[in-house]
Amino acid sequence: MKLDHPTLWLILPLTLAVAPLVWHLPFWVSGFWVLAIMLKLLRPDRAWPVYWLLPLAAGVFLGVLAEFRTIIGPQAGVSLLVAMSGTGRSWPSSAISC
Amino acid sequence: MLMTHFIHGQSLLLATYLALVAVVLTAAILSSQPARPIPLAALLRQSGVLLFQALPLALLLFLLFPRLPTPFGGLGQVQTGRTGLSDSMQPGSVSELIQSDAIAFRAEFEGAAPAGSDLYWRGPVLWKYDGRVWSDLKIAGEDLLEIQPLGRPLNYSVMLEPHQQHWLFTLGASSQAPDVASDLTADMQWLARQPVKTRLRYSHSAHLDYRMDPVLLPELEALALQLPEGQNPRARRLAETWRRQAGNDDGALIRQALDHFRTEDFYYTLRPPRLDGDAMDAFLFDTRRGFCEHYASAFVVLMRMAEVPARVVTGYQGAELNPLGGYWLVRQRDAHAWAEVWLSGRGWVRVDPTAAVAPDRVERGINAALPELERPRATWDLAWLRPAHQAWDALNMQWQRWVVGYDHARQKALMERLHPALASLKGLLWALVGSSLLVLALLTLWILGRRRSPSPDRLQVLYGRFKARLNRIGVATPDTEGPLDLARRTATLRPDLATRVEAITRLYASLRYGPLPPDQARELARLIHGFKPRR
Known part of the structure; x- marks a missing residue:
């Protein structure tokens, strides 16, 4: 596993920004996010294909909706934000904007 | 995403952490610039400078961005507080709280603080007793309550930690409401209209000397004498004996009860034995080991058996001064239960039977009253950590007051x-x-x-100063003339200055054109500083 600078500069701030939130989120959202980070660490050069990414993002959206019965409000909104930050194709602007 | 953290907490520690993450995030953005790679330290420094430059604007937005009267979209409502007192009390419920060093609230007094033994922070008032559990009736109707203030008012403010309940802890008595939306009950409890789910600051003015309810309404008297039927026969016989001995003098009866606790073999402990059957009989005559809830409960039961209206009051007793912040800290471990008895002509009077058993509890705090092995320990109890802990808490208090508040x-x-x-x-x-x-x-x-305007050349600045001093004594220094020519001409005009002018010029020329190390610039500065020629 060899990390290039851009990947490191995306994963490091994102991890620092999300880490303290993990304890406040539903278990599956935190788990999903940790898994996404680990995949990115293992294969930093590989971008997720769009035909995976779209169903994944839709699944996350529906998961949050099912969990909170809404996507509005602090808890649901933060969960959606964190989960979606893990689904960035190669985490370009979505991760940086956090 | 960074801002969402403030939904769950708004502490200084979290804010500091997020500021550092913001520096890293800005550095990440800078690192993505297509220019040549920048070293990590330089990136972080540049990021810090950028954020520092944004500070004036951030400060301005903080001060002027319109605040909403109610939290936006329920933000700030997610905070969960630690549990504190509840609206019922049974053996063990207060002593459980004593194990926690969590902060219940912080208080500040206008002027001198009252003595520690006067710091009874009033919370739930418990009337109903079923033989084991005391319950709060939250009797509505402040018009049923009569407060006659005696003495001067005491002004103070409280920063209450979230406890998910309605109580606003107050000192003494006052019919003047704290400056938050709240209602007064007939038994002198201030209840916030919304449960306290976030940190709440309120100011209050109260009287430590007062007369409460000089006339007791029959409905309240009935509640204050209520006892379950047919329980605790031995306690009842004791109370009836005291009543016969005291006659109609309720004060004498109370003194007799307190003497009983003081002189008999009662013991103040966090680990009392289990009470089975008639709980009060078991406590008063068999185990005789208990905590404040045992003593307050037993005292009120005995009073009611002797036909003296009485009730249990729970809250906090005492406080710890933070000398660095000048405020008082009340922790969960300061949770306490005491009694109030109604006396003809005096109204409701506070009586603390725990103080009869363990005077140190009220005078010097919980740790002084408990046996060594039972004292709750916390990290801040370590003497060498205490100043650091106090400093951090004082800083937090200012953060809460000026930023979060x-x-x-x-x-x-x-x-x-x-x-x-x-x-x-x-x-x-x-x-x-x-x-x-x-x-x-x-x-x-x-x-x-x-x-x-790029930063001026330091050598040029020094040499300019030298030329200015020559100008002052009438030696012209045109820009077209080189340093060596200027030195020669000055030596001709003022032979007395020749040596010093030559030394300065030689050093300047060496620094400007020669191989001399740059630290010689300091020597040049020293020479020019000392060059103050007179006409």
């Missing part, structure tokens, strides 16, 4: 003080836009100015 009301008050026009939303928005544009314009001018 800067809400709609405080913003309005500050703006009104600055200019009445700023108190309206329109005025605030104009001020926000105007001052933001001004700050941005100043910042832009500063940045442009820095780009246009």
